[in-house]
Amino acid sequence: MTPRQRRVLIVAILSSFVAFLDGSIINVALPAISDELGGGLPLQQWVVDGYLLSLGALILVAGSLSDTFGRVRVLRAGLIWFAITSVACALAPVGPVLIAARILQGVAAALLVPSSLALITSTFSGVAQGKAIGIWTGFTGFAGIAGPLLGGILVDTLSWRYIFAINVIPIAVTLFFLMKIDEPARTTPASRVDVLGACLAAVGLGGPVYALIEQGRLGWGSPAVYLPMVIGALAFAAFIWWEARAPHPMMPLSLFRVRNFWAGNVATVGIYAALSLGFFVFALYLQEVGGFSATAAGLAGIPATIVMLLLATLFGTLAGRYGPRLFMTVGPFIAGVGFLLLTTAVPPINFWLQALPGVVLLGLGLSVTVAPLTSAVLGSIHPEQAGIGSAINNAVSRVAGLVAIAMTGAIVGGTLSVGGYQRAMVFVAILMFAGGIVSFIGIRRLPQMADAVPTDAVPTDAAAAAGPASTPPGVTGPVTRPAADGAV
Numbered sequence: 001m002t003p004r005q006r007r008v009l010i011v012a013i014l015s016s017f018v019a020f021l022d023g024s025i026i027n028v029a030l031p032a033i034s035d036e037l038g039g040g041l042p043l044q045q046w047v048v049d050g051y052l053l054s055l056g057a058l059i060l061v062a063g064s065l066s067d068t069f070g071r072v073r074v075l076r077a078g079l080i081w082f083a084i085t086s087v088a089c090a091l092a093p094v095g096p097v098l099i100a101a102r103i104l105q106g107v108a109a110a111l112l113v114p115s116s117l118a119l120i121t122s123t124f125s126g127v128a129q130g131k132a133i134g135i136w137t138g139f140t141g142f143a144g145i146a147g148p149l150l151g152g153i154l155v156d157t158l159s160w161r162y163i164f165a166i167n168v169i170p171i172a173v174t175l176f177f178l179m180k181i182d183e184p185a186r187t188t189p190a191s192r193v194d195v196l197g198a199c200l201a202a203v204g205l206g207g208p209v210y211a212l213i214e215q216g217r218l219g220w221g222s223p224a225v226y227l228p229m230v231i232g233a234l235a236f237a238a239f240i241w242w243e244a245r246a247p248h249p250m251m252p253l254s255l256f257r258v259r260n261f262w263a264g265n266v267a268t269v270g271i272y273a274a275l276s277l278g279f280f281v282f283a284l285y286l287q288e289v290g291g292f293s294a295t296a297a298g299l300a301g302i303p304a305t306i307v308m309l310l311l312a313t314l315f316g317t318l319a320g321r322y323g324p325r326l327f328m329t330v331g332p333f334i335a336g337v338g339f340l341l342l343t344t345a346v347p348p349i350n351f352w353l354q355a356l357p358g359v360v361l362l363g364l365g366l367s368v369t370v371a372p373l374t375s376a377v378l379g380s381i382h383p384e385q386a387g388i389g390s391a392i393n394n395a396v397s398r399v400a401g402l403v404a405i406a407m408t409g410a411i412v413g414g415t416l417s418v419g420g421y422q423r424a425m426v427f428v429a430i431l432m433f434a435g436g437i438v439s440f441i442g443i444r445r446l447p448q449m450a451d452a453v454p455t456d457a458v459p460t461d462a463a464a465a466a467g468p469a470s471t472p473p474g475v476t477g478p479v480t481r482p483a484a485d486g487a488v
Contacts, residue, residue: 004181005124007177007181008119011119011181014170015079015116015178016112016139017140018082018112018143018174019112020113021143021170023051023052023147024148024279027048027147027148027279028151028287028294028297029294030284031044031294032160036160041408042409047098049209049402051105052399052401053103053205054104056205056395057202057205058201058202060251060392061110061193061198062074066115071115071118072119076178077111078111078115081104081107081111083168083172085107089102114391117374120136129375130316130317132316133316134313147298149299150298155294156294156295194243194250197242201239201250204233204239207232208236213406216410240253255385259380260376260443261377263438263443265377267373267442267443270433271332271373272396274335274432281424282300284416289418290349291347292349305363307367316372319375320375322445323445324375324445325443327368328435328436331367332435334365335361335432338364339358343421343422343426344358346418408424
C-alpha cells in the first residue's frame with residue numbers, strides 16, 4: 001500500500017465513521033431524549049428518520065457532486081457542515097429543534113458516505129480494492145455496532161447531548177489527513193446537478209415516512225396521514241419518470257441495466273431494512289422492557305463488533321478473489337437466524353443465554369455479507385461512476401432503513417412490548433432471508449465485465465464517464481478489479 005493509498009483509506013474510514021456512528025449511536029439515547037424532551041415513540045422515530053430522510057433523499061445528488069467537483073472537495077464541505085449540525089443537535093432545547101437539526105445533519109452525512117467510498121474505488125484496484133473495501137467495511141461496521149456502547153456510556157455518565165458533541169473530535173482529525181490528499185485530475189467534463197430530481201425524491205420519501213410515523217397517533221383516515229402518503233407516492237413516481245428523461249439525472253437508470261448492480265441493490269433493500277429496524281427495536285427493547293441501562297444495552301452489541309473486526313477484511317478479500325454470490329447468499333441467512341434467536345430474549349433477560357448467541361450470529365452474518373455486497377455493486381460499473389454508484393447503493397440502504405423504522409409503530413404497536421418485539425425480530429429475519437435469496441438468484445461472476453454499462457447507457461452528464469465513446473467501459477481487457485460483473 002502506497003502512502004497516498006494509506007492516507008485515502010484513513011480519510012475514507014474516518015469520514016464514513018462519523019456518519020455511520022451518528023446513525024447508530026442515537027438508538028440507545030432515544031429513551032433519555034424522550035424523557036427530557038417528551039414526544040414518546042413518534043419523537044424517537046423522527047430523531048432517527050429525520051437524519052435518514054435527508055440522507056436518503058440527497059445522497060444521490062451528493063454522489064453526482066462527488067463525481068463532478070471532486071471527492072476531496074465534497075468531503076471537506078461535508079465534514080465542516082457535519083460538525084456545525086452536530087453542535088446544533090447537542091444544544092437543541094426542544095424536540096422539534098432536535099428533529100430539524102437531525103435533518104440538516106443528514107444533509108452533511110449525504111456528502112460524506114459516497115465520496116469516501118468512491119475515493120477508495122478510484123484509488124485501489126484488483127484484489128487490493130476488495131481488501132480495502134473490507135477494511136473500510138470493518139471499521140464502518142464497528143461504528144454501526146459499537147456506536148450504541150459509546151452512546152450508552154455518554155448517556156449514563158454525562159448526557160445524551162454529548163453523543164452529538166463528540167463528533168467534532170474525529171472530524172478535526174479527518175480534516176487534518178484530508179489536507180494531505182491531492183485530488184486527481186478529471187478525465188471527463190463536469191455535470192450539472194439534478195435539482196428537480198432532488199426535490200421530487202425528498203417529497204417522495206418524506207410524504208410516506210410522515211404518514212407511516214404519524215398514522216399511529218392520527219389514524220389512516222386522517223387527511224394529515226393519507227394526503228402526505230398520496231402526494232409522496234405521486235412525487236416518487238414523478239421522480240422515476242423524470243430520471244428516465246432528465247438530461248443530467250441524479251440517478252441514471254441506465255446503471256440498472258447492469259445485472260449485479262440492480263440485483264445488489266434489490267438485496268440491499270431487504271438486508272439494510274432488516275438491520276435498521278432490528279437494531280432500532282433491539283436497543284429500545286433492552287432498555288424500555290428489559291430494564292437495561294443505556295450502557296448495558298450498548299454492551300450487548302460488543303460480541304458482534306468483535307466478530308466483524310476479525311472477519312470483515314477476510315471476507316472482503318475472499319469476495320474479491322472468488323466473487324460475491326456465495327457470501328451474499330449465505331451471510332443474510334446467518335444474520336436472519338441470529339435475529340430469530342433474539343426472539344428468545346424475554347424478561348427477565350439472561351443476556352448470555354438468550355441474546356449472546358443471536359448477537360454473535362448477527363456479527364458473523366454481517367461480516368460475510370457487507371463487504372461482498374458493496375464490492376458487487378460498485379465493481380460492476382466504471383470507476384469514474386463510482387461516486388454515483390456508491391450514492392445509489394447508499395441511498396437504497398438508507399431509504400430501506402428509513403421506511404422500515406417508520407413502520408415500527410405498525411409492527412410493534414403504540415408501545416413496545418414483548419409480543420411487538422418478537423414480531424419485529426421475525427419480520428427482520430424474513431427480510432434478511434429475502435436478501436439472501438435475491439443474491440443467489442441475481443448475482444453473477446464473469447471472467448470479464450461483459451455486463452458492464454454499455455456505451456449508450458452511460459449518463460450524458462459525465463460524458464459516459466468512460467473515456468472514448470467508441471469503447472464501452474470495462475470491456476477493453478481482462479478485469480483488474482476483483483471478479484467481474486459487480487463481483488469486486
